Amino acid sequence: MWQIAHRPRWIAALILALVIAGSFAALGQWQLSRSLEGGEITEQQSETVVPLESVATPQEPLASVTTGQTVALTAEFVPGDYVVLAERRNTAGLGYWVVGHGREPSGASIAIALGWAESRDAAASAIAQLEASPPSSTITGRLLPTESPQQSDFEAGTRSALAVSELVNLWPNVDAGIYGGYVVSFDTPAGLEAIDSPPPSTEVSLNLLNVFYAVEWIVFAGFAVFLWYRLVRDVWEAEREEQQPDAAVD
Structure with a gap:
């Protein structure tokens, strides 16, 4: 034989058979x-601060590889556009987020989660302080994708999800476009606690x-x-x- x-x-x-077998x-x-399947970005990458405009574009959805990326941006907070979100879990339990409307020099808008409060009254008090003394325009935080509106968001006086599609209807001036995600600020204003925002998981x-x-x-x-x-x-x-x-x- x-x-x-x-x-x-x-x-x-x-x-020929070996070539075919090698291809297979x-x-x-x-x-x-x-x-x-692991995290598409490593912890070292996600914790390296990069400019927001280098990883995201207004009016465009965030790429999956940018989820959890640490970014830096310059934005002025628009007075009167602060939003309180209920039922937000933090290390201390359920509470409230205070979210601000940041506007970049280009005019593009970005939602910025500034901090967590234990009660709605505490969140309202923090907003009053922010209106009187706006936070720094230089912001460093973690970039996260927009959330979907919850059923409770359609009930009077309640809002729990940080949904960019909803903020567009709440903020009167987003003509220059809005980012398809939000930033959790690492710097927390007085009267608020830092929002727990760990690096993205890299488990395989x-x-x-x-x-x-x-x-x-x-x-x-x-x-x-x-x-x-x-x-x-x-x-x-x-x-x-x-x-x-x-x-x-x-």
């Missing part, structure tokens, strides 16, 4: 690498579907070599039968 395998025809077929193996390795999880595809490609690679072997063996068996006359024939 190996004499048949050394014929030029079958050597060429073996080379490469596809299997690619699927296996995709099966390990296993995608079993991609593992299954990887195993499939490996099986295909082995089958390509086996098919070559099976064809060579078939030729060998056929030639052997031709060389050995049938004992039943006189």
Whole structure:
């Protein structure tokens, strides 16, 4: 059988089978690498402060790789546009967020979560202080994507989600566009507590579907070599039968 395998025809077929098997193996390795799904940005990347405009654009949704990125921006807070969000969880429990309307020199708007308060009265008191003495225009914080409005947001006097689509209707002047996310400020004004905003998770999880595809490609690679072997063996068996006359024939 190996004499048949050394014929030029079958050597060429073996080379072709190995090329096909190598391609399938490469596809299997690619699927296996995709099966390990981790954070698309590392903690080192997310904690490196970058300008907001370098990772986000007004009127555009945030890219997934920018979620949790630490950014810096310059923006003036628009008086009268502070918003209180209820049922916001922090390290001390449920409470209220105070959100400001930041406006960049370009005119673009950005929602900035300034801090957490235990009660609505405390949040209102903090807003009164912010109106009297606006916070610094230089802001550093964590960039997060917009949230979806909750059912409670449509009830009178309640609002719990930081939804950019809703803020557009609340803020009278966003003609220059608004970012599709918000910034949790690291600097907390007086009367408020810092909002807990940890770095994005970088834990790795296993995608079993991609593992299954990887195993499939490996099986295909082995089958390509086996098919070559099976064809060579078939030729060998056929030639052997031709060389050995049938004992039943006189």
